Amino acid sequence: MLNRRLIRIRAMQALYAYEQSRKANLLLAEDLIKENFAPDLNSMEVQDKPKLKGLTDLSIKVLHEELSIHETTEDFEAPKAVTQAVKEAKILFNNRNKADFDQMSLRTLREADKVFVVYLKLLNLYLALADLSLADRKFEGKSRLADNKLLKALQENSEFEILSLKAEAQWNEEKDFVKSLYNTVLRENERYNEYCSKINHTLDEEIALLKYMVKNVFLKNEVSVNYFERFHLYFSEDRETLRAMVAHTFQNYDEEDGLEIAQSNEEWKERKEFLGKLFKQSIQRENELNEYILPKLKNWEYERVADADKILMRMALIEFMEFPSIPIKVTINEIIEIAKTYSTPKSGVFMNGVLDTLSKELVRSGEIRKSGRGMLDNK
Incomplete structure (x- = not known):
């Protein structure tokens, strides 16, 4: 049966696939905005194409700002047409993401x-x-x-x-x-x-x-x-x-008992729960997890951090906080090894620095509480 490392890889790959689908959904949301401001070819009135393009560009800019993890410094009142177009685009974006999340959650466990x-x-x-x-x-x-x-x-x-x-x-x-x-x-x-x-x-x-x-x-x-x-x-x-x-x-063949066929058992149910939690909570708690991660990226721009690294950092935080029996060092070492294989050459060093700092801070604040085997090597 799959060990925890393979489960982590499975979760990372599923999260990466979700991230790619989310990018595709953003493009669909942009396309909806473009449709809203497309010239009406059936209208008898002259279409102001420069104005429509300006509204399109502004709406897409506002959409990206509202979906960004960074706070915007600009404070202006957008035209009603832009506000409505962005609202409709966000509804489409969020609905598509929810559908993908539900579908991928089931598929990840089935796979x-x-x-x-x-x-x-x-x-x-x-x-x-x-x-x-x-x-x-x-x-x-x-x-x-x-x-x-x-x-x-x-x-x-x-x-x-x-x-x-x-x-x-x-x-x-x-x-x-x-x-x-x-x-x-x-x-x-x-x-x-x-x-x-x-x-x-x-x-x-x-x-x-x-x-x-x-x-x-x-x-x-x-x-x-x-x-x-x-x-x-x-x-x-x-x-x-x-x-x-x-x-x-x-x-393990035995003359009297014959062959023992491997089947799903309680241990496997725990592994599937581990997989499901890593996948779901890395998405559902993304904003909360980013609040921990962003301050630690002093010399890194978030947008330039590899998608796999972002995903693995969120997974590590979920492990820290939600699985008290897994030692912190085990989580960090496993995440680093996966990063070395599936991300960039520098990801291992980068991940080690961020996760080590985060884990120490979260232990001090009481947000990480380990028990049993999870308390090993956490000094």
Whole structure:
């Protein structure tokens, strides 16, 4: 299952997507203003185009000022037409943002759950390939994938079958892909041919083949990777997690109890709650969080700070204040590592300075209260 670092990456990516949609919504709001002041081609009166353009430009300027995080110093009374146009544009902007927020909130959690669907598809892929191996004359008189003891146990696991049906994780509708993977990849694989050349296998040998296949065939070979990248948006980030989940399933095989299939549990519910809170509160409390962040950007203009850095700083503040069991240093270190990978080369140093200062101030003010494990290394 996804660890906290992957959850943070998932939240950051979802927040980045929301930020891009918000920029697109601003363009739509500007387009609405332009439409409001577009020349009326059906009017019998002469259209004052310079005046209409002036009203358009002024309205867009006012819109940006009202949406800016900075206080405006200008104090003037805009024409009623401008005030009305800006009001309508803001309504459109806010409604579109709310719709995107609601949609992305649901999608972010659904995509997190999809790691279990991909996991089930990977297990079913073994069975689909095993079925093809039965009719392969190349291996007559030799072992085949279908002979693997653990795959037989998987095939007979009723719990796995029910989970697969519910998740629609079988390969009945994707037989061409399975055939391609078998014929062009597995059938010619040296390790698989070596396995098939031996009739009897120890349990360790059976497990070793399956672990080899998930790592080198399912999650590394181009044919398979291309499929899963289309199927799952976060496949690249989840690849190692999926490998571990599949390997763990086979490694823990027991002669009496059979295979234990990974499922959503209380720990996973907590991880999803962590994800949902990071995403939602980073947006809902943006103005409040910016009040903490802005004073710390003494040598940086907010508009020039990378979007990913802004997002990660807000996420860190939510972790500081809303998750008492997570130590401050853990949050800072994790956010810095993500920034190094997903933002600019200087983001790590920049983030470290801002977050270290913020955390110390918020601890002194009592706005950060850690408990249990969260109190470790917070001196």
